[in-house]
Amino acid sequence: MGGRADEIVLWPLGGIAFVQPPARPGAVLWSIAAGPLVNAVLLPVTIGAYIVAHAQGLQETNPDADHFLHAIAAINLILLLFNMLPIYPLDGGQILQALLWFVIGQATSLMVVSIIGMVGVVAFIGLAIYQEEWWLGVIAAFTAFRCWAGFQQARVLARLEQPPRHRDAACPSCEAHPLKGPFWQCEQCGARFDTFTHQAECPGCGKQFPTTACPECQRAHPIWAWYDTDEKSARAEWEEPEQR
Numbered sequence: 001m002g003g004r005a006d007e008i009v010l011w012p013l014g015g016i017a018f019v020q021p022p023a024r025p026g027a028v029l030w031s032i033a034a035g036p037l038v039n040a041v042l043l044p045v046t047i048g049a050y051i052v053a054h055a056q057g058l059q060e061t062n063p064d065a066d067h068f069l070h071a072i073a074a075i076n077l078i079l080l081l082f083n084m085l086p087i088y089p090l091d092g093g094q095i096l097q098a099l100l101w102f103v104i105g106q107a108t109s110l111m112v113v114s115i116i117g118m119v120g121v122v123a124f125i126g127l128a129i130y131q132e133e134w135w136l137g138v139i140a141a142f143t144a145f146r147c148w149a150g151f152q153q154a155r156v157l158a159r160l161e162q163p164p165r166h167r168d169a170a171c172p173s174c175e176a177h178p179l180k181g182p183f184w185q186c187e188q189c190g191a192r193f194d195t196f197t198h199q200a201e202c203p204g205c206g207k208q209f210p211t212t213a214c215p216e217c218q219r220a221h222p223i224w225a226w227y228d229t230d231e232k233s234a235r236a237e238w239e240e241p242e243q244r
């Protein structure tokens with residue numbers, strides 16, 4: 001799965017490309033960094049054009065053109081600085097998320113930048129009231145909406161990142177599905193195995209364990225108690241494709 005910009009939302013300060021995250025943070029980083037990089041490349045061009053024209057005396061010969069070049073350079077600089085604020089979903093916030101992704105994973109990094117973004121929303125609202133600028137309020141509302149969506153997406157991702165579990169078995173006490181993997185060790189021969197694929201019988205020495213302790217709540221139950229004994233509902237679960 002590669003990154004693709006599938007939605008461009010126009011708002012007062014230009015376009016922001018929302019990129020569907022591919023599995024790797026490096027690819028995300030490049031797809032997001034493209035926008036600010038263009039602004040950064042344009043920066044010396046626009047400022048240089050203004051300085052050269054100004055030195056040639058454009059202010060006297062054509063004050064409108066001089067003013068225009070100044071405005072272009074200023075807008076580009078402001079856009080670059082604004083976009084680099086580490087507030088999700090601004091480019092700076094998305095770059096921060098991609099960088100954090102390397103360290104703490106996709107779900108947690110999205111969670112972190114969504115919360116930082118909410119702090120940014122509060123700052124935008126305060127600034128909007130203080131400056132009496134309606135467009136700052138629009139940005140605050142837009143940022144809040146995107147951060148909330150990011151927060152919800154992070155929760156879904158966190159659930160998907162969790163290790164696989166035995167969906168067919170559940171603890172009779174706390175109803176937690178046990179993790180898939182060799183997390184149980186035989187006290188007799190030391191073999192590590194998944195007791196739910198071996199029905200509480202050690203594959204090393206054949207010892208049958210009378211009870212299996214729940215890793216979540218520590219209470220022990222016989223292995224059969226972990227399974228739905230109602231044959232009808234068990235069959236219904238089997239025939240119904242597992243849904244996420």
Ligand SMILES: [Zn+2]
Pocket residue numbers: 171172173174175176214215216217218219
């Ligand atoms: Zn339990």
Ligand SMILES: [Zn+2]
Pocket residue numbers: 186187188189190191202203204205206207
């Ligand atoms: Zn054993």
